[in-house]
Amino acid sequence: MSGAxxxxxxxxxxxxxxxxxxxxxxxxxxxxxxxxxGERTIVAFCCSECAYAAADAAANARASLPPTxxxxxxxxxxxxxxxxxxxxLADGADxxxxxxxxxxxxxxxxxxxxxxxxxxxxxxxxxSVGVEPERVRMFTMSxxxxxxxxxxxxxMDRVIGSLPPLGRx
Ligand code: FES
Numbered sequence: 001m002s003g004a005x006x007x008x009x010x011x012x013x014x015x016x017x018x019x020x021x022x023x024x025x026x027x028x029x030x031x032x033x034x035x036x037x038g039e040r041t042i043v044a045f046c047c048s049e050c051a052y053a054a055a056d057a058a059a060n061a062r063a064s065l066p067p068t069x070x071x072x073x074x075x076x077x078x079x080x081x082x083x084x085x086x087x088x089l090a091d092g093a094d095x096x097x098x099x100x101x102x103x104x105x106x107x108x109x110x111x112x113x114x115x116x117x118x119x120x121x122x123x124x125x126x127x128s129v130g131v132e133p134e135r136v137r138m139f140t141m142s143x144x145x146x147x148x149x150x151x152x153x154x155x156m157d158r159v160i161g162s163l164p165p166l167g168r169x
Contacts, residue, residue, distance in 0.1 A: 042069045042095040042156050043088040045080045049107040050143045051099030058146035065150060066157035068094075076100070077138075078111025085122045085136050095135045095160040099152060102140045112140060134159050135166065 046052040052073050058065065070093075074080055077100030088096040098119055100112040116138050123133035137159075139152040 040068050040094040040160060041092060042066070042097060042153070042160055043072060043093045044069050044097045044099055044153060044156070045072045045074050045077065045084060047077045047100040047106075047111070048073055048075050050101040050105070051077075051139070051141055051149060053143035054141050054146045054149035055099075057143070058150050061146060063146060063150045065153055068157050068160070069153045076106060076108045076111035077115035078106070078108055080115050080118065082118050082122045082125070085119070086125075089131075089135065089166065094163070094166050095137075095156060097137045097139060097152065097156045099139045099141065099149065102142055105142070131166070132163050135163065 044051075044055075046055055052071065055065075055071055077098050080098050085096045085098070098115050100115055101107065103112060103116075106112040119136055119138040122136045126135060127133045137156060139148075139156075141148040141152065
């Protein structure tokens with residue numbers, strides 16, 4: 001079974017403000033920045049403005065992150081579709097998380113609210129087919145709060161680690 005597919009960053013959402021790209025962010029776009037241990041995999045779709053910046057700061061501070069987490073840089077969580085989440089699980093991930101800006105602070109106005117709704121939709125979908133809904137979660141944080149990012153990925157790793165392997169046909 002292959003590992004989770006890493007998505008290339010998508011285009012900015014319709015109506016997005018023009019904001020200056022962070023130096024280095026484009027170079028990292030779409031690349032997993034954490035090695036996979038092969039035991040279990042969690043795909044973390046991170047918005048570039050807050051969550052990925054918090055992850056970057058955590059990495060620069062040499063925070064210990066679970067090796068199970070693979071980061072995917074997205075311009076905004078509003079670009080994460082239910083298909084991204086379901087594809088991650090179908091392609092081998094044991095869990096998928098969406099990490100974006102704090103509520104009301106999305107740089108594209110409503111992207112994180114759209115993501116919250118989509119994550120809830122996917123959770124209902126998973127539950128309806130007998131899959132644990134907690135395999136997909138939404139987290140919000142500010143760019144200046146790397147500990148919150150670290151806590152989110154550790155929480156996700158703890159929850160996924162407590163679940164049985166995800167059966168696939
Ligand atoms: Fe961070 Fe939209 S830019 S969630």
